[in-house]
Amino acid sequence: MFEYAPAPESRSIVDIRPSYGLFVDGDFVDPEDGVRFKTVNPATEEVLAEVVAAGPRDVDRAVAAARAAHETRWSTLPGRERAKYLYRLARIVQERSRELAVLESIDNGKPIRESRDVDLPLVAAHFFYYAGWADKLGYAGFGPDPRPLGVAGQVIPWNFPLLMLAWKLAPALACGNTVVLKPAETTPLTALAFAEICQQADLPPGVVNIVTGAGETGRTLVEHPGIDKVAFTGSTEVGRQIARSVAGTTKKVTLELGGKAANVVFDDAPLDQAIEGIVNGIFFNQGHVCCAGSRLLVQESIADDLLDQLKRRLATLRLGDPLDKNTDVGAINSSEQLQRIRLLSDIGEQEGAERWSAPCELPDRGFWFPPTVFTGVTQAHRIAREEVFGPVLSVLTFRTPAEAVEKANNTPYGLSAGVWTDKGSRILWMAQRLRAGVVWANTFNRFDPSSPFGGYKESGYGREGGRHGLEAYLDV
Ligand code: NAD
Numbered sequence: 012m013f014e015y016a017p018a019p020e021s022r023s024i025v026d027i028r029p030s031y032g033l034f035v036d037g038d039f040v041d042p043e044d045g046v047r048f049k050t051v052n053p054a055t056e057e058v059l060a061e062v063v064a065a066g067p068r069d070v071d072r073a074v075a076a077a078r079a080a081h082e083t084r085w086s087t088l089p090g091r092e093r094a095k096y097l098y099r100l101a102r103i104v105q106e107r108s109r110e111l112a113v114l115e116s117i118d119n120g121k122p123i124r125e126s127r128d129v130d131l132p133l134v135a136a137h138f139f140y141y142a143g144w145a146d147k148l149g150y151a152g153f154g155p156d157p158r159p160l161g162v163a164g165q166v167i168p169w170n171f172p173l174l175m176l177a178w179k180l181a182p183a184l185a186c187g188n189t190v191v192l193k194p195a196e197t198t199p200l201t202a203l204a205f206a207e208i209c210q211q212a213d214l215p216p217g218v219v220n221i222v223t224g225a226g227e228t229g230r231t232l233v234e235h236p237g238i239d240k241v242a243f244t245g246s247t248e249v250g251r252q253i254a255r256s257v258a259g260t261t262k263k264v265t266l267e268l269g270g271k272a273a274n275v276v277f278d279d280a281p282l283d284q285a286i287e288g289i290v291n292g293i294f295f296n297q298g299h300v301c302c303a304g305s306r307l308l309v310q311e312s313i314a315d316d317l318l319d320q321l322k323r324r325l326a327t328l329r330l331g332d333p334l335d336k337n338t339d340v341g342a343i344n345s346s347e348q349l350q351r352i353r354l355l356s357d358i359g360e361q362e363g364a365e366r367w368s369a370p371c372e373l374p375d376r377g378f379w380f381p382p383t384v385f386t387g388v389t390q391a392h393r394i395a396r397e398e399v400f401g402p403v404l405s406v407l408t409f410r411t412p413a414e415a416v417e418k419a420n421n422t423p424y425g426l427s428a429g430v431w432t433d434k435g436s437r438i439l440w441m442a443q444r445l446r447a448g449v450v451w452a453n454t455f456n457r458f459d460p461s462s463p464f465g466g467y468k469e470s471g472y473g474r475e476g477g478r479h480g481l482e483a484y485l486d487v
């Protein structure tokens with residue numbers, strides 16, 4: 012093996028302000044009853060900026076702005092005019108993609124290779140895709156003249172900050188809704204950069220409002236009587252609270268929650284490809300992925316070979332500076348999340364599973380966890396049942412296809428699954444039986460704006476992406 016020279020992406024392209032306000036009615040405004048808190052770079056623990064934790068009066072103001080914009084400026088605009096704004100947003104995202112990718116990696120900890128090559132292209136693609144729908148809603152299968160719902164309150168997580176913003180905003184705006192969006196408390200900066208992009212695109216004031224803050228701000232938004240629609244991505248626990256709080260109201264809800272996906276490898280699978288798919292399935296984005304392939308189900312006859320090869324491959328992953336273009340595994344997003352990953356991993360060992368971690372040096376500062384594999388895992392172990400949301404893979408084995416299906420479906424979640432086999436007929440047989448919103452065949456963690464995404468059971472309800480994603484924002 013040869014040594015890599017560092018290839019750091021320059022951060023001089025981003026201009027982080029020391030302090031940000033809330034984005035309400037087209038302007039950055041000071042809070043009325045919110046307080047300020049700091050956001051840090053998880054790779055260095057350096058303070059990046061101060062942002063507002065919006066209070067009830069701030070949320071109220073944002074909802075009022077969104078309501079006025081909906082009534083007077085946005086829902087009355089012909090679809091082809093809304094489309095122009097969405098195309099403009101998409102193009103500006105593309106133009107500023109290098110800056111946004113660097114900012115995302117600084118605030119979130121994800122490798123620049125991913126923010127540059129995965130997150131940002133998908134963000135732009137999502138706006139382009141829904142721009143195309145804005146003037147064709149009458150042909151989407153929801154009647155000749157489907158109407159928007161009104162004001163959407165949207166709460167998103169920290170694992171794909173700008174991509175989740177795109178998944179929420181693009182279909183909502185295309186359908187003629189206005190939005191109040193709350194980014195996650197640890198990753199507010201790209202949403203605030205997007206607020207600037209709204210200004211740059213001359214988006215009418217109040218169509219997009221961004222209120223930063225933590226769970227309390229999210230709860231205030233979701234419970235606000237002035238919104239017509241709640242869209243949430245995050246933990247199942249908070250999803251449950253939201254479902255309870257909107258019950259009995261007329262608010263429409265979509266929930267995209269956790270997962271514990273099975274990645275099923277049969278003995279006839281192309282092994283080299285399967286190894287790459289397993290690595291991408293669970294170590295992409297440090298495993299902070301709701302649809303991550305966190306349970307590897309491998310056919311018993313090939314388990315030893317596959318595990319040897321997998322560990323050899325994991326030993327080549329480079330962990331470290333998210334801005335280094337060689338980096339495969341970046342920082343864990345927060346110290347809270349790191350503690351949760353450590354806790355569940357320790358429990359895995361205590362319950363009798365065998366732990367192996369890739370040999371790599373962890374930086375002194377920041378939040379880090381090495382790529383880790385647990386073998387000897389049983390279905391009863393907590394690491395096989397609970398979402399770790401980190402770079403931790405639990406390996407189980409099976410003998411027959413029927414056993415693979417039974418084990419794969421033995422989870423309260425149902426967001427995604429993967430199947431690796433040479434046989435097309437087996438892929439279809441498995442796909443029919445796996446209780447998961449997305450089933451990938453001989454690949455994993457592939458996304459496209461035209462493809463619907465969403466879960467069964469405790470993974471939530473509603474679909475995002477594709478024609479299906481329009482339904483969540485139309486009065487149908
Ligand atoms: P979380 O559900 O608490 O946070 C997600 C978003 O919801 C954030 O913006 C947060 O501020 C907001 N929020 C928190 N409480 C709220 C409330 N009562 N009402 C409205 N909004 C609220 O998730 P977390 O604490 O950041 O992570 C905990 C676990 O959740 C993770 O370990 C992981 O298992 C899971 N998770 C899943 C996803 C996903 O994409 N499905 C994303 C993040 C976290």
Ligand code: MG
Pocket residue numbers: 050051052053118119196197198199
């Ligand atoms: Mg942060």
